[in-house]
Every structure is written in structure tokens, then in C-alpha cells.
Amino acid sequence: MKTHNLVSRLELANITKQYPGCLANDRISITLMPGEIHALLGENGAGKSTLVKTIYGVVSPDKGDIIWNGREVNIKSPSIARDLGIGMVFQHFSLFETLTVSQNIELCLSKSQLNNIGDLAQRIIQLSEEYGLNVDPSRYVHSLSIGERQRVEIMRCLVQSVKLLILDEPTSVLTPQEVAGLFNVLRTLSKEGCSILFISHKLHEVTEVCHKATILRGGKVVDTCVPSEETPATIAKMMVGDLADQDAGYSKKEGTVEVFNVSDLSLPSKQPFGTALKNINFDLKAGEILGIAGVAGNGQDELMAIISGEDERNVKNALTLGKLKIGHLHAGERRQLGMAYVPEERLGRGAVPDMSLTENTLLTHSTGFVKNGLVQWQSIKEYTTELIGKYKVKCHGEFSEAQSLSGGNLQKFIMGREIGQHPKVLICAHPTWGVDVGAALAIHQALLELRDEGAAILLISEDIDELFLLADRMAAVCDGYLSPLVKTEETNIDQIGQWMAGTFINTAVQEAQA
């Protein structure tokens, strides 16, 4: 980091943004020096997204000044931000799948920029080598992995020679190896004087790569620190205020009897860019958590859908619950046999946005609440109030609409609803994705309690730390293949990371052919 340059790259002074019913940013001041990698931390709803959108010109602040290279600026739109040299990589990429890398990059360049660059493809190859990005300009985006697409987004910023790069949770979609690669790119950029604003939930990454960190809570700056002098636990404490220790580490258990089994499951994908499932075999025992790691889009959604029955294709003999073949039953019948699901999408799938929490309880939990086809609303109301209390769901009451809850609180509610049915098998996808630290802790404890009561839990997650924390056995998916299953204690992050990248596939194919 170059510190001899005394003019700051970006200075935010008293940025304030009021949304209806919520003060998203409350007099936030931050200074970024050239070449500084600065982490922006905070629970969900702390105001991080609003702040970076303000810098990128998507949101205009009600009050406050933005000073860019010593000059006060008014960033009215993203194109002004790009002209100043501010680039942003969003959590959800904005690439056209049917175009090539260089076409995608060309789309966001102005005419004069294009003229300056000359041969765009050549420039991409040159930058790619310079920063070790490994981006081929002639490839079509739909053929790229998530990590590669992210590098295209970063390349898009580099081509415009950014002075400030904003990354919104960049590592949530990457394998450990890809994360290491990304960090190398960030360090190179930093050495060249490019400042980086880095939003993340993963605290050990922040301590690893960031020079400074600003912690937001409730729209305000509550603390700043030098991450290398802190531990993830102390930073977590700053984020949530008074949190019980984060790295508690949970005891591992061994499952007892097999309750659920997937055997020889192969299934072509329904969608053109989906992933086919290839000869998947695993068993799930009572009283254990089986974690499946994998980068998004490697067959997890397809596996979830066929197990839950939302994918209505008949796979009669591939799925066994207890001693019963269930592959031909529809989703409702499988639920009645004791299966429950926590989907990745909370609002719109796990809960109906404009229905009350009471109604959303009935969505999947009807046993005992329906008599002769009639709904027993009074008892559901009472039960829902109980759930809200038990799982500390922050809301006005059982009458609150699902969409009025924050992501973390809604997830606690959904988790409580599914666990409350005492399922034999719980399938759980990305349970703490985008959830703040406090809610994540509550969700983890709920899952472990359910395991200790003897339920079998299948945990699909992209968060490898979470899997190591919770899972008793682990496997990884890659390109629709499932790796061997191992006890969590007998593996390590490197092996799982390699499996996520598909190193087990060749042997798996050979075995299948043998």
C-alpha cells in the first residue's frame, strides 16, 4: 500500500440516506487512500449496500459530500461513476450469456473509450496476463463457471482503468482455490494504486486481505479497525455488539440407522443451462448432518428439486425413505411421510410475501391444523406466536406479512416452521446465506438441536466454513457428480476444495464404467 500520497482517493463525509421507514445511512464518513483494500462489514440491513450504491451513483444521498481525489463530486449516475474511474462488481452478475466475453465488455464502453483501447480482445489478453485473470475474450459467457464470470466482471472494470473497485460479497460464489486467486488479483491491483472496497460476511477473509475495515450497524459507523491486528471473533463482536463467542465449535456425532437413501440417480437437466445429475449415490442416517459442498450451479438445485418432489419426474427406485420407495410420490405426499425442506429462496418460495406469518405457517404445516378440510385458524395463530417467540423472530406479530421481515428473521421463521414438524429428514439449502451473524448462530443451534433429537439432515451450502462447523459427514458436488462421503474430522478444507473443483470425477467415471 502506498501511503506517501496524502490525497485520499475517496472521502465520504456525513452521507445520510433516508428510505421510507428506515434510515439506511446515518452520517457515514469513510476515507480510502490509493491502493487501500478496505472492508465494509456489517449485519444484513446495516446499510452497506446503500452506501456502495451511493458511491456508484445508483442511489443519491439525502445529505453529505463525496470527495474524489480531493475534489467534491456529484455522482448522479453509474456512468458518471465509471467516467471518474469507479467500477463495481455486483453480487449478481450482469452478463449476457449468449454473447462472448469481449462483446459483453464492449457493451459497457463508450465510443471514445473504445477508440482509445483500439483492439479490445488484445487488451483483454494483455490485462489478463498482467493480473493473472485468465480470461479468454472469445469464449461465450454461458460456457464460463461462476468464478470465471466474476473475473469477466472484474476485467470489465480493469479495461476502463478503474481507480476504485467495489466488490459486493465477491467470495460467496467461489471455491477456496478461486478465492485465493481472487485475493492475488486484488493484491496486485492494490500495489498498482487501485483502491478496493470489499463487502463480505466472511471475517477470516477480511483479516487475510484487507488493510482497514469499517463496521456498520443500523446505518451508522460503529467502529473501524486494522483487520490484521484482530481475529474473526473480535471483528464479529464489533459487528453484532454483544455476541456469544463465534468459534464455539460443535461436537460431531455419528448417525445411527439409515433413514434416507439415494441410489443410482441420473437425470438430464430440464433447463438448457442446468446441470444433469450423474449417478448420485448417498445415504443419510438418523442423528447426523450430511453436508454437501459445491459451487453454485453444479447440480445442487436439481438435486434439491428431485428429492423434494418439486421436479415431478418419476424416479421411483432412486429415492428411499425408511423402507419405502418415494421417487414416484408428489411433493405433498413426501412431506406427509416426514420430509421437510428449507429452500434457498426464502421470499417467494419458502414463504408467500403478502401473506401473514400465520398463513405461512399453514403453508407447509397443516398436520393437526386442518379438521375435515377446515382450517383451525385460532390454533395456528397461537402456534405461530409460539414459533416467533421460540426462534426470536423480529416482527410485529403473527399477522405481519412475510415480506415485512428481514432476510435473517424470515429464515429463522422458516427454519422454525420446518423443524416444528419434527421431520425425519430435513433438506436444507444455504440456510445462512446473506444472514447476519446473530441469526446464523441461532439457525446453527436449531439445526444441531434437531440432529440431536434424531433427525437426519442434508445440508447443502456454499459456505465451506459453515459445513465444517456443522456437518458430521461431508461430500462435494461438481458438474452433477457427487464425491465420496467422508467424516468431517477425517478431511480438511483442501480436500473438499479439490472435490468442489472436480478432482474426484475421473475416478468416479472409471468406477461407474468398471
Add this chain to the structure above:
Amino acid sequence: MIRIQARTEPSSLMKVASPLLAIVLTLIFGAILFSAIGKSPVQALHVLLIAPLADSYNIGEMFVKMGPLLLCAVGLSLCYRANMWNIGAEGQLLAGALGGSAMALYFIDSESVFALPITLLAGIISGMAWAAVPTFLKLRYNSNLILTTIMFNYIALYLLIWSVHGPLRDPDGYGFPESALFSDITLLPTLFEGSRIHLGILFAIISGIIGWFILSKTHLGFQIRVFGADEPAARYAGFSSKKLSWFVMLFAGALAGLAGVSETTGPIGQLTPNISPGYGYSAIIVAYLGRLHPIGAIIAAMFMAVLYMGGDLAQIEMGIPVAVISMFQGVLLFFLLACDFFINNRLTFTNQATN
């Protein structure tokens, strides 16, 4: 400066106020329209809205028109709640009228007390059958329900016209395209002496209450609401879309069929080519005006029936073309959709000078 801003929560006030606001705006529009064609707007609105309720005969006629509108609208409310875009209430009504009439003609010399119930049942089953075909095509071959139900409206209409020109024509009717008058045994009893109000209006109001009961009290109704509000959630919960689609379509078909047979065995007393002045289409507006709520539909159907009556009166008393009524209905739907926009959005007034 006026700006449109999304509300953080949908306004429950606007949910109720929107239909009322739409009606007021429609009336203002109507007043301007009547002035433009040289009629007194005050007199025209009086004839349209007040005169239909001015004497007991007119009120009775209003209820006669309200019956079929309400029966169709209750069924459609359930369909639309479940995202089944059934535009075929008109055809299901005509099919019910046709099937019921054939049965009534079969009983023309009968004295049996079962003749009327069986006739009504024939109408109901015909309406259900007419709804069943497009439903099957949608579920089996994924055909577009809007298109198939509209096509089935025309098929029903021409089938009915063919029937009264052919097999069901009154042999003693001097060649007029009408069936014979039904026997008294198959006519719906009137509720009041000297009025044409018949049992059909009771069927309609009961259907509204049943519809409300299904939606708010039963698990089936809950599933219908989830399906309409959020289909992925319904799939996630494991609700069967097939079962629900069949239920709402057959329910709507049954009610529309009952509306049809109640018309022919009620005020008309025979099968004629023009038994419906578009009740099945107007019922779509009634369903939306009633917020897809069966009880709301009762009030909305009453309003629409007044408009129908008023249209007849305006034609007789002021020479206003009957097409004005269709336009009134269209404008009403237009304003309703426009007002509904403000359930999720609002206008904010900001002072530009401070910026």
C-alpha cells in the same frame, strides 16, 4: 414536484377504496361523455343509477340481472385467485342454458317433483362439462386457457343457435328460432307475488357465501390463494396444481351453468338465441370490482346490475345507444386497474427548491 414512489407495504385503505374511487371516476367520465353527445349529464346519470332503484318493479328487475352476474363472478373469483384465466363463463352459462333446456323440454309433459332439480342439475353438469374441456387441454397439452375458453364461448353460442333452429325448435312455433315454453313444473318459483325475482338470486347469494367459506375457512381455499399469490411457494409446499385447477374450473363451470339454466327456467321460460346480454363477460369486471372476494362480488354484481338496468332505461327514455353501457363497463375496468396501481405505489410531493 410529484413523484411516484413504491410503498413499503401495500395500502390496506387503497385496497378497499380503489373500487369506490374507480366508480366515482367512471361517473365523472360518464358525465363528460353525456355532455359531449348533447345529453344532460345530470339526467343521464339519474336514469343510469337512480331510476333503476326508484320503484319496486325496477328493483326486482335489478335482482333478476344480478343473479347470473353474481353466480358467474363467484366462480371466476376463485379461478382468478388460482391464476386460472377462465374467460369462458359466458360459454359455460350458455352450455348450462342449453343442457338445462333440453332436460326441461324432456319434462314438458311431466308432473314429477324431481323435474326441476334434475333440470337444474343438467344445467350445472353442462356448464361443468364446458369448463372441463379447456381445463383438460391446458393440463394435458399446456394450451392457453384464455384462448380456449374464449373459443368455447363461440362454440357454445353457435351450438345454442343451431339447437333452437333445429332439434330444440318449437314445432308449433311458426318457425321462430325458439324452444317451446317450458312446463310450469320446470320453472323456478318466484319469490314475491307480482315480481320476476326468482329462486336464482338466492342461488347466487348462497354461492357467494359458499365461495367466501371455501376461500377463508377451508384448506383447499387456502391452497387456491397460495397458488394465486405465489406459485413457486405452492409447489414447494407440495400443493397439487392439477387438483386445484380442476376444482376451480369445475366450480366456476357449475355456477355459470346454474346461471344459464336459471335464466331459461326463470324469467325467460324457454330457450331463445339471446338469453345472455354478455353476463359471462361482465362477470369478469364484477369479479375484479369485488376484489376477487366472493362477498365483494355480491356488492359489485348489484352495481353492475344497476348499470344494466340503467342502460335499458337510458335507451328507452333518452335515446342513448346501448353501446354506452359496454363502454361504461370498459371504462370502469380501466379506472379500476389504474386505481389498483396505488395500492402498491403512492404519489409524493417534494419541494424541488431545496435540492
